[in-house]
Amino acid sequence: MLLLTHYFPTHRGGVEISAGRVANLMSERGYDITWIASDSDAPPEDMPKIRFVSVPANNFTENKLGIPYPLWSRKALSRIREALANADIVHIHESLYQGNVMGARMARKLGIPYVVTQHIGFIPYKNPLLRFILKTANKLVALPTLRGAKAVAFMSEITQAYFKSLGFEHPATELIPFGVNTEIFSPTGPSDKSEFGFSNDLPMCVYVGRFVEKKGLPILRRLATANKNVQWAMAGWGPINPDEWGLPNVKVFRNLSGPTLAPLFRAADLFVMPSVGEGYPAVVQESMACGTPVLITTETAEGYSPAKPYLNAVPANDPDQWEETAKRLLSDLDSLNATSESISEFAREHWSWSRCVDRYEAMIQKAVAL
Numbered sequence: 001m002l003l004l005t006h007y008f009p010t011h012r013g014g015v016e017i018s019a020g021r022v023a024n025l026m027s028e029r030g031y032d033i034t035w036i037a038s039d040s041d042a043p044p045e046d047m048p049k050i051r052f053v054s055v056p057a058n059n060f061t062e063n064k065l066g067i068p069y070p071l072w073s074r075k076a077l078s079r080i081r082e083a084l085a086n087a088d089i090v091h092i093h094e095s096l097y098q099g100n101v102m103g104a105r106m107a108r109k110l111g112i113p114y115v116v117t118q119h120i121g122f123i124p125y126k127n128p129l130l131r132f133i134l135k136t137a138n139k140l141v142a143l144p145t146l147r148g149a150k151a152v153a154f155m156s157e158i159t160q161a162y163f164k165s166l167g168f169e170h171p172a173t174e175l176i177p178f179g180v181n182t183e184i185f186s187p188t189g190p191s192d193k194s195e196f197g198f199s200n201d202l203p204m205c206v207y208v209g210r211f212v213e214k215k216g217l218p219i220l221r222r223l224a225t226a227n228k229n230v231q232w233a234m235a236g237w238g239p240i241n242p243d244e245w246g247l248p249n250v251k252v253f254r255n256l257s258g259p260t261l262a263p264l265f266r267a268a269d270l271f272v273m274p275s276v277g278e279g280y281p282a283v284v285q286e287s288m289a290c291g292t293p294v295l296i297t298t299e300t301a302e303g304y305s306p307a308k309p310y311l312n313a314v315p316a317n318d319p320d321q322w323e324e325t326a327k328r329l330l331s332d333l334d335s336l337n338a339t340s341e342s343i344s345e346f347a348r349e350h351w352s353w354s355r356c357v358d359r360y361e362a363m364i365q366k367a368v369a370l
Helices: 014-028 060-065 074-084 098-110 128-147 157-165 217-226 258-267 282-289 305-310 319-330 333-337 340-350 353-369
Strands: 002-004 034-038 051-055 090-093 114-118 151-154 173-175 204-208 231-235 250-253 270-273 294-297 312-314
Touching: 002 074, 002 098, 014 090, 014 114, 014 282, 014 353, 034 074, 034 098, 051 074, 074 098, 090 098, 098 114, 098 128, 114 128, 114 157, 114 353, 128 157, 151 157, 151 353, 157 173, 204 258, 204 282, 217 231, 217 319, 231 258, 258 282, 270 282, 270 319, 282 294, 282 340, 294 319, 305 340, 312 319, 319 333
Parallel strands: 002 034, 002 090, 034 051, 090 114, 114 151, 151 173, 204 231, 204 270, 231 250, 270 294, 294 312
Antiparallel strands: none
8 A cells, every 4th residue: 555645643733643543553454555745754653564755845835834735846756656666555645735646646547546535625714815725726636636536535524515515426435534542542541730730720721733823723812811710731833832922821732742642631621622624633532532521613513423412612703602612611610521421432432443444444445446
């Protein structure tokens, strides 16, 4: 299998982290995997059975604009051609990135089947030009890539519905939510706020993700400003720097990722993510697996409808309602924490990694056989 992503998991984005976990588990099942991604970050060191190929890329669009879209060099594209010579199947995560699109085109010319995992649909950027560019690119670039695949897996219902609205139809389409390691992300384990420099006597909220516009950082800043007695753990990185907000109740954690996030989820009373345009983020599932209640956008809540009864959701463009809802939830911590067991049980039942990888393996085996 040739795996194509724009970054490696060390970049700490949801797409590449998801790709890494699926690939690592499939390599343990005997799949021979070569993974090509941009050299913006080093390959992971904890996947010994996978061959990694870092290719030259220019990442100025993310560094300057906050848009994660590395531009691959001609040398990078030649490395894809070399890897295709030994590939029986190509697995692409996201249909819009340059290297992934070129890999799909090369695979079609060589008669090598490919499958796509589509994580993201439309991102409602504030900049109307960016919105126009994304919509046009999805129609002209993403749709042909998806239509040429032997199978397409959507990570969320909202992403699936978006591409259907663009006219996408495919006989081999599946909804495969991101898997969660429910042994690591569980209610059992360290959960002390003081371990992260917070008081155990005050409410604590946690946000995990990149510090960028579409994640709702302005709303998070407003919530943290509104009540100084609510503590905020901000785990992530990006062009927006919460340290510059000058709020004593906000602490930034830039070095937490993967399993090290589990104690932070358990210590928190509420996970908050006002993000838009990204389907159903893995960190929402991981928080729920730890039994931590979540407050997300109504758009994100549409990503996996069976989870709706266990969610608190607010429209993304209503800051007043975000403030009111957060205040109401945190004013009664006993009632909020009483939902922990049912939330974690739901996550274990629906999002185990074994279930996720079983479905990917069946999809890929069928695509190779066609």
